[in-house]
Amino acid sequence: MVTIISTCKEKLSIEEFVRPIIKIIENKGLKYRVIGYKNTNKFNFEDKVIITGTALKDFDYLNHIDKFKWIINYNKPILGICSGAQIIALVFGSKLLPDSKIGVFNVKVFVEDPIIKNEEFRAYFLTKRKIIPSKSLQVIAYSNDFPAIFKVIGRNIYGFTFHPEVLNQEIIERFVSL
């Protein structure tokens, strides 16, 4: 079962940022469950986890980073999207700087990875924070100087600062097939 953790504070955001992920997983014929970001420390996870993005104005998830400390010792794949990526980055000691990136931009991949097949592609960004990665993270793709994709070193834990569900659904499909 894939666990989808919603970082959305508002119900309307769920339609926009969670349902597209659900659709991708349903199309792969996989089971899933959805839990909210305020409750992640109350669950046991056994399989892949996707931490979704949320609205541009929504930063409430940053008040609940302590509930994501379980990520440090988690041995299954995790994919964080936008705010989800920020959560992962912060848990592993990274910092966030104010920096907006809104719209479709080019992404260049510098490190080969099984879930990212193209060396260069267009991606939809909707963020107001730039991740300054800690030593625990390796950035494997950039959009100009903006980290686009990172991975926790030695683990299958990914952070996407863009929204792959918009223009790059195949990345999520490959992730859930890992």
Add this chain to the structure above:
Amino acid sequence: MKLGILFSGGKDSNLAMYIAKKYGYEIEVLITLIPKSEGFLFHYPNIKWTTLQAKAIEIPIIQHEIEIGENKEVEGLKEALEIAKKEFNIEGIVTGAIRSTYQATRFQKVCDLLDLWCFNPLWLKDEIEILKYILKENFEVVITGVSAYPLNESYLGKKIDQNFLEEIVKLRKYLNIAGEGGEFETFVINSPLFKRKIKIKKAKKIWNPDEYRGYYLIEEAELW
């Protein structure tokens, strides 16, 4: 949270508003942008009849005229949202954007400038499912513009019904069946949010065979 609806009068903005209402949000105002001539972001040609829809829904409306040209349209959107924020204390807007990153980017940037939430509840939804949902929830929607082959003059003035849905599914490979790129435009004459239906008393078809596009221009309409 108090919200404004970016409102074109078509099925998508009406459905987005309906979803927001179902989730318990307070809809304070409809915001309609009226281009001085046809632009590439916003609805036209029956846009002025959004005032009648606003009366049917019993929600105030801001109709803001905008100049055409990309930067001018965005500036016009910003002006309209500033008015809505000042006069109605909205904290965010709801749009009917489905898949256009072009539209979404512009809405998001303007909302960010004005510190407004930007909700897009139809985002990435399957176009067929949207049409099915509209029918299931008893929306009454008239096709008021077509501009993509193989849609033709015969569709103008037609209601979206099960027959239309079946026809449009067959045409899926030729066009965006949600009509978001302007392939077809719609006008809602009834929805679960309407206190009264709209009756179109007089309309005319305008078809341009050279450009393969046409409109169903509403000339007279009333609430009943």
